[in-house]
Amino acid sequence: SQELEQSPQSLIVQEGKNLTINCTSSKTLYGLYWYKQKYGEGLIFLMMLQKGGEEKSHEKITAKLDEKKQQSSLHITASQPSHAGIYLCGADIQAGTALIFGKGTTLSVSS
Amino acid sequence: DGGITQSPKYLFRKEGQNVTLSCEQNLNHDAMYWYRQDPGQGLRLIYYSQIVNDFQKGDIAEGYSVSREKKESFPLTVTSAQKNPTAFYLCASSIVPGLAQPQHFGDGTRLSIL
Numbered sequence: 570s571q572e573l574e575q576s577p578q579s580l581i582v583q584e585g586k587n588l589t590i591n592c593t594s595s596k597t598l599y600g601l602y603w604y605k606q607k608y609g610e611g612l613i614f615l616m617m618l619q620k621g622g623e624e625k626s627h628e629k630i631t632a633k634l635d636e637k638k639q640q641s642s643l644h645i646t647a648s649q650p651s652h653a654g655i656y657l658c659g660a661d662i663q664a665g666t667a668l669i670f671g672k673g674t675t676l677s678v679s680s
Numbered sequence: 681d682g683g684i685t686q687s688p689k690y691l692f693r694k695e696g697q698n699v700t701l702s703c704e705q706n707l708n709h710d711a712m713y714w715y716r717q718d719p720g721q722g723l724r725l726i727y728y729s730q731i732v733n734d735f736q737k738g739d740i741a742e743g744y745s746v747s748r749e750k751k752e753s754f755p756l757t758v759t760s761a762q763k764n765p766t767a768f769y770l771c772a773s774s775i776v777p778g779l780a781q782p783q784h785f786g787d788g789t790r791l792s793i794l
Contacts, residue, residue: 578720602782611684611770611785657722659783667713667738668783672722 572596573660575671582648583679590643590674592658599661601641602668603632606655615643645676653678682707686771686786692794693758693765701756701789703771712754713772713783716740723770729754758791766793 574593582588592601600619604612616625618634618641625632629646645652655675659668684705693699705712711730715723725738729748743762748754754773758765768790772783 575722600781604785609768609788609790611686611787612772614782614784617782659723666736667711667725667728669725670715670723672720 572662572669573658573671575656575658575674577674578672579675579677581677581679584649585647588645588648588676590656590676592641592643592660592671594639594660594662596639596662598634598638598641599663601632601634601638602659603641603643604657604659606657606673608655612657648676648678650678650680652676684771684773684784684786686769686789688789689787691789691791693791694794696760698757698759699765699791701758701769701771701791703754703756703786705752705754705773705784705786707773707775707784708751709773709775709784710751711774711776712748713774714738714744714746714754714756715770715772717768717770717788726756726769765791767791 576591602617603615606612616632621636621638623634631644634641655673657673658671687702713728714726717723724740726744727746729735732751735746745757768788770788771786774781774783
């Protein structure tokens with residue numbers, strides 16, 4: 570069963586617009602990871618969140634983890650064509666095992 | 681530069697044939713993982729290994745086999761028992777298995793049926 574739900578499944582935004590991608594779990598997360606993937610390539614690690622209420626930023630991308638550690642959001646400010654790709658959230662839900670992943674959100678940025 | 685190397689980038693399998701996907705890392709990571717990615721399905725775990733000579737099945741291990749004879753290598757064999765092997769396969773590694781450690785990924789191998 571899918572334990573991480575990502576929304577939306579796909580997103581088309583105009584260059585310069587802001588956008589948000591969500592990742593929700595039915596279980597408490599020990600760690601939440603955001604990755605970006607270009608089609609046909611590997612995953613690039615963006616950010617890791619561990620503590621409830623934690624927020625991290627890198628350039629124009631901000632990720633937050635809610636207080637209950639069950640939901641995370643990824644926010645991109647002033648989107649650019651270079652932001653286009655597939656964004657995946659991954660999570661530790663059980664100690665000593667591998668990450669589980671959401672199905673991904675495909676982002677297209679039109680210029 | 682440290683990293684994860686997957687080879688080949690593209691692989692074709694004939695009916696009844698076993699094929700092996702290579703994954704090598706020089707990051708000195710203890711844990712290694714194999715995922716399968718299908719369109720619209722996200723990543724699904726096939727096998728993972730936390731230490732040399734030990735590995736565990738993931739959610740979709742049927743039709744696959746692995747070995748972990750060396751810390752830096754974790755090859756995946758797709759056997760003829762895997763009836764739908766066409767997919768993008770990703771190998772990953774992490775410093776220690778489990779909590780609070782991001783996994784680092786290779787560039788993937790795309791497997792197709794001839």
